[in-house]
Amino acid sequence: MEMPQPDARALAAKDDLVRRLTEALGPDGVISAPEELIAYECDALTAYRCPPMAVALPRTTEEVAETVRICASFGVPIVPRGAGTSLAGGSLPTADSVILGVARMNQALDVDYPNRVIRVQAGMTNLAVTGAVQGEGFFYAPDPSSQLACAIAGNIAMNSGGAHCLKYGVTTNNLMGVKMVTAEGEIVEVGGAHLDPAGYDLLGLICGSEGQLGIVTEATLRILASPEGARPVLMGFSSSEIAGACVADIIKSGVIPVAIEFMDRPCIHATEAHAKAGYPLDVEALLIVEVEGSDAEIETQLATIKAVAERHSPMVMRESTSEAESKAIWLGRKAAFGAMGQLxxxxxxxxxxxxxxxxxxxxxxxxxxxxxxxxxxxxxxxxxxxxxxxxxxxxxxxxxxxxxxxxxxxxxxxxxxxxxxxxxxxxxxVEKRDLMLHQYRAPDLEQQMAVKDVFDPGWMLNPAKVFPLSMSEGRRHAEH
Amino acid sequence: MEMPQPDARALAAKDDLVRRLTEALGPDGVISAPEELIAYECDALTAYRCPPMAVALPRTTEEVAETVRICASFGVPIVPRGAGTSLAGGSLPTADSVILGVARMNQALDVDYPNRVIRVQAGMTNLAVTGAVQGEGFFYAPDPSSQLACAIAGNIAMNSGGAHCLKYGVTTNNLMGVKMVTAEGEIVEVGGAHLDPAGYDLLGLICGSEGQLGIVTEATLRILASPEGARPVLMGFSSSEIAGACVADIIKSGVIPVAIEFMDRPCIHATEAHAKAGYPLDVEALLIVEVEGSDAEIETQLATIKAVAERHSPMVMRESTSEAESKAIWLGRKAAFGAMGQLxxxxxxxxxxxxxxxxxxxxxxxxxxxxxxxxxxxxxxxxxxxxxxxxxxxxxxxxxxxxxxxxxxxxxxxxxxxxxxxxxxxxxxVEKRDLMLHQYRAPDLEQQMAVKDVFDPGWMLNPAKVFPLSMSEGRRHAEH
The missing domain is CATH 3.30.70.2740 (Alpha-Beta Plaits)
Known part of the structure; x- marks a missing residue:
């Protein structure tokens, strides 16, 4: 994969830059030895690798701001990194960039149950957010498969979803506000613990902007009361097409399950061999449909869903009868990607x-x-x-x-x-940047890039992502 | 209220402009006689009035684009208008502007039930969208009090909500895509009948931008299957504070009712005199809490809600016992603003x-x-x-x-x-533009204005709104 060429002037300044960063962050806040940089040369899209010039690991928003200002003074771009779990190369370094990792900023700052919000540092992992509030009967809804490892910072950058987002929405629907460091190293707050801010929806714009409009250091997140109960149903079908048609009909019926997950034959077999979830092995496609609520609510919703499914002649229709069984069904689903690795x-x-x-x-x-x-x-x-x-x-x-x-x-x-x-x-x-021209015309992408110009005139934040290099080239590292 | 001064050059060109618009839209597509312009001199914020230079009423997206190009060639700004129901002066004209009204673009274009979306022209009224799909058992969720009159165009401009948005979200949560005419008169599409588009979330940015980033001519909206049933409960309390505390506790309990509406004593009395909804008159504050679903779901949710409310010693707790009673309760609530007008x-x-x-x-x-x-x-x-x-x-x-x-x-x-x-x-x-400096610092507003610069470099779309005039002045009508 083609990546932008390092800027010779920037590379020459490496020693000075590392010294300045070390003064600001302390010796354990900066990584620059080549053998240690290897840990940061890729994210979960491991086919692409490139060690950065250095890694900065600030502990506070002020240290993030200082890091950004130092890098800016050297003309060195920054690649923000949460936990490095991106499957799209969202935090792949360039050779002339500094990785700014927020992994050490992993604390919950305050929880406000009456307003159902939690404020966290952006390096906190997704599952830890739920961990911080589940004792009081709450949870944080978006649940990427990588939730044990992935950071809220990355969830915001990519607008992450997960199995349960059918009912609860993706990150943008659960994000109330952020504290962010701008490309100039200024600290700003956007949104807060209230509905719909006045003026343009900059929070919505920042969510999903892949770390290119600023570096999010804190997030105010909506938390929800845990449901009374939940129950999955397994449905097996004789073809993927029939299972797909059943999904469309369930959605059309108006019931909103918490999740409708789909697995086809290769996935079912690999997963069952690995996780022993009790999945049927004679079907071509499997749906896991889960509903939530009180027993009465669960019964009513499942009655509708099962009536819809019956019209598609399922080979298997098995409602979970115990919590252990439900857990096994979900452990299987969550293990699916790992299991596929065996293939x-x-x-x-x-x-x-x-x-x-x-x-x-x-x-x-x-x-x-x-x-x-x-x-x-x-x-x-x-x-x-x-x-x-x-x-x-x-x-x-x-x-x-x-x-x-x-x-x-x-x-x-x-x-x-x-x-x-x-x-x-x-x-x-980086994975899909060249495909963007299949979805958008060049003038549409120019418009998106013009929005980036507003937030990051020098294109110093997360270089070489999102836009085709052929289009962004002239803008990168422009003097400003 | 201070409004920008008309541009003498633009006013002088009025006759030429009207002639060009009439050629493009036909004689019944343009209003320019002073006595007819009076109908457009204000919206629902009637304290402020100013007749526009002319009104254009295009019938198609292409005619909207042509109108924008003609106005741009004369340097005349455009004030987009849906149904003119804004309570904030969102479509208040300036003397040197042309009102571009989309009220004649009021047709449903196509409905796609399996994907639960409808595509409509932006001048369609909010309630007409539900009207177009309710025969098949669907509805459009956002329900502003003005839903009989207000247009989808205005709903998108203001990111409108309504009583039932507690459960279903506001416009931004129910908007999938738009067709839009840019400030240059180009027709673009943003979003579509799918989840989360790649790249920056321009659709989210456009929703709520008060007609300042482009003129929306068509919208793809999420429709939902109508619930099986719904039931409101009236709760009366001895003070507004106690009712407020009860609301916070219901939300904290994790049940999400479809609506929690609040009325205080003056409002209850005015409404009851007007609408005979059967509201209790001896309370200081009234809550209407509504839940939806099957009978079983309704019973379960109401049990939780009533248990929470009991902790706040309600003076009245009355569950609706019939559809007629439910209807009366909601008719009262929807009539409240009209009733208050009597005071x-x-x-x-x-x-x-x-x-x-x-x-x-x-x-x-x-x-x-x-x-x-x-x-x-x-x-x-x-x-x-x-x-x-x-x-x-x-x-x-x-x-x-x-x-x-x-x-x-x-x-x-x-x-x-x-x-x-x-x-x-x-x-x-216009109502709150000067208060924006209480919510935001000047650099925050500069950032929002820089985003507008990207979409509308000449500040020709909906002038004098959103930002304090003292800040936007230099930008308006800038040559570009």
Whole structure:
């Protein structure tokens, strides 16, 4: 993958820069030894690697601001990093950049139960937010598969979702405000513990902007009271198309389950071998449909859902009968990506389509996979239309990565062509920046880049992401 | 209220401009006779009036684009207008501007039930959207009190809410995409019938931007399946503070009712005299709490809510026992603003506070009203913390409007000071533009104005709104 060339002047200044950062952050706040930088040379899109010039690990918002000002004075771009779990290369370094990691800023600052909000440092992990409030019967709704590791900073950068976002929305629906350091190193606050701020919705703009408009250091998050109970149903079907049609009909019926997860045969088998979740093995596609509430609410919702599903002649329809069984079903789902790793190397895609196109998209996915001679497994948030096709390949076979990437690009183009888009929750990162011209015309991207110009005139924040390099090139490191 | 001075050059060109617009839109597409312009000299904030230079009433997106291009060629700014129901002066003309009204673009374009979306022209009224889909058992959730009259265009401009937004969110949560005419007269599409578009969230930015970033001509809206049933409970309390505390506790309990509406004594009495809704008259504050679902779901949710309310010693707790009774309760609530009109002239404010601060805010509201010697009635969406204090005054008594406005400004400052904000759903318009400096520092507003520069470099769209004139002055009508 082509990356921007390091700026010779910046590289020459490395020693001075590291000295200045060390003065500001202390010796344990800066990493610059080549052998230690290896840990930061990639994120979860491991196919691309590039060690940064240095890594800064500030402890406070003020230290983040100081880091930004120091880097700016050297003309060195910054790659913000949460926990480094991006599947789209969202925190891939460039050789001339400093990684600014917020992992040490991982504390809950205050919890306000009557207003149902928590204020946290942005390096806190997603699951730790729920951990901080579950004793009082609350939780934080967005639940990416990586929730044990991923940071709120990255969730905000990518507008992350998760299995339970069908009911509760994605990050942007659960984010009330941020404290942010601007490209100039100024500390600003956007939004707060109230509805809909006056003026333009800058908070909504910042959420999902992949760390390119500022560095979020604190977040005010909506917390919700935990439901009384929850119950999943397993439904097995004789084809992916039929399962897709069933999803569209459940959504159309108006019941909003908490989650509708989809797994196809390769995924079911790999997961069951790994996690022993009790999934049926004779079906082509499996849905996990979960509803929440009191027993009465659960019964009513499931009655509607099961009546809809019956119209699609399910091969299996099994309601969980105990908490242990429910837990096993979800542990299986959450282990699916790990289990798929046993099948070979894989690329995990992320695209979104209108729900009613699921049957067509699943059929055409299988056709494209066959054309390329590669296996594609499907495990995804079906209720949202948020697909995660996994392309399985052998990284040691010459040319297979390129073939897998070409298939991936075709599958994402398919998502756009049926009226969907390139990403649901992983973001664009470096992975999909060149595909942006399939979704947008050049003038549309120019408009988005003009918005970035407002926040980051020198294009110093998270370089080489989101936009095709051919378009952003002239803007990067512009004098300002 | 100070408004920008007309541009002499633009006024001189009026005849030429009207001729060009008439060529493009036909004689019935342009209004320019002074006696006919009176209908457009104000919106629902009737204290401020100014006839525009002319009114254009295009029928199609292409005609909107042509209108924008013609006005741009004359250097004449455009004030977009939906149904003119803004309570904040959001479509107040300036003397040198053309009103671009979308009221004739009021058709549903297509409905896609499996994907739960409808595409409509932006001049369609809010209630007509539900009307178009209710035969199939669907509805459009945001429900401003003006829903019979207000247009989707205005709902998008102001990010409108309504009584039922506690559960379903405001416009931004139900808007999937728009077709929009830019300040240059180009037609663009943003978003679509899918989750979370790639790149920056320009759709979120456009929603709530008060017609200043482009003119929305079509909208793709999320529709929802109508609930099986719904049931309101009336709760009466001996003080507004206690009712406010009860709201905070219901929200904290984790049940999300569809609506929690609040009325205080003056509002209850005026409404009951007018609408005969059966409200109790011996209480100081009334809550209407509504839940939705099957009978079983309704029973479960109401059990929790009533248990919470009992802790606040309600004087009245009456569950609706029939559909007729439920209807009467809601008719009363929807008639409240009209009923209040019988008490005198009023200003209807719109501010939002963290829910847990409701008791304090209601207490301080009463204190401030007493200091000013004015009556303030409260009727609002309590579950969201979205206040609508009505300041009652006599427009014919010299100085009373100014006094009422001063009290209004104090009440909105109070909202900001407790951690809330200047607006929930009415927008800033001209009404609150000067108060923006109480919520934001000047550099924050400069940042918002820099975003406007990207979309509308000449500041030709909806002039004199949102930002203090002292700050926007240099930018208006700038050559570009």
């Amino acid at each position: 070979g190397d894989y690329i995990c895609l992320d695209g979104t389509v209108p729900v009613a196109t699921l049957p067509e998209v699943l059929r055409r996915t299988a056709e494209l996979a066959e054309q390329y001679g590669l296996e594609v497994a499907n495990v995804f948030h079906a209720g949202d239309g948020n697909l995660h096709p996994l392309i399985i390949f052998n990284a040691n076979a010459p040319g297979e990565l390129e073939k897998a990437e070409a298939l991936g690009a075709d599958l994402l183009r398919l998502c756009v062509d049926v009226g969907g888009c390139l990403t649901g929750e992983h973001g664009v990162g | 005198g002239d009023y200003i209807c404010l719109d501010g939002t506070v963290p829910v847990a601060t409701l008791p304090e805010v209601l207490r301080r509201t009463a204190e401030l009203a007493e200091q000013y010697g004015l009556e303030v009635a409260n009727v609002f969406h309590a579950g969201d913390g979205n206040l609508h204090p009505l300041i009652i005054f006599n427009a014919n008594a010299p100085g009373e409007l100014e006094k009422a406005e001063a009290l209004g400004a104090d009440l909105l400052r109070l909202c900001v000071d407790v951690g809330g904000c200047l607006t929930g759903e009415h927008g800033v318009g």
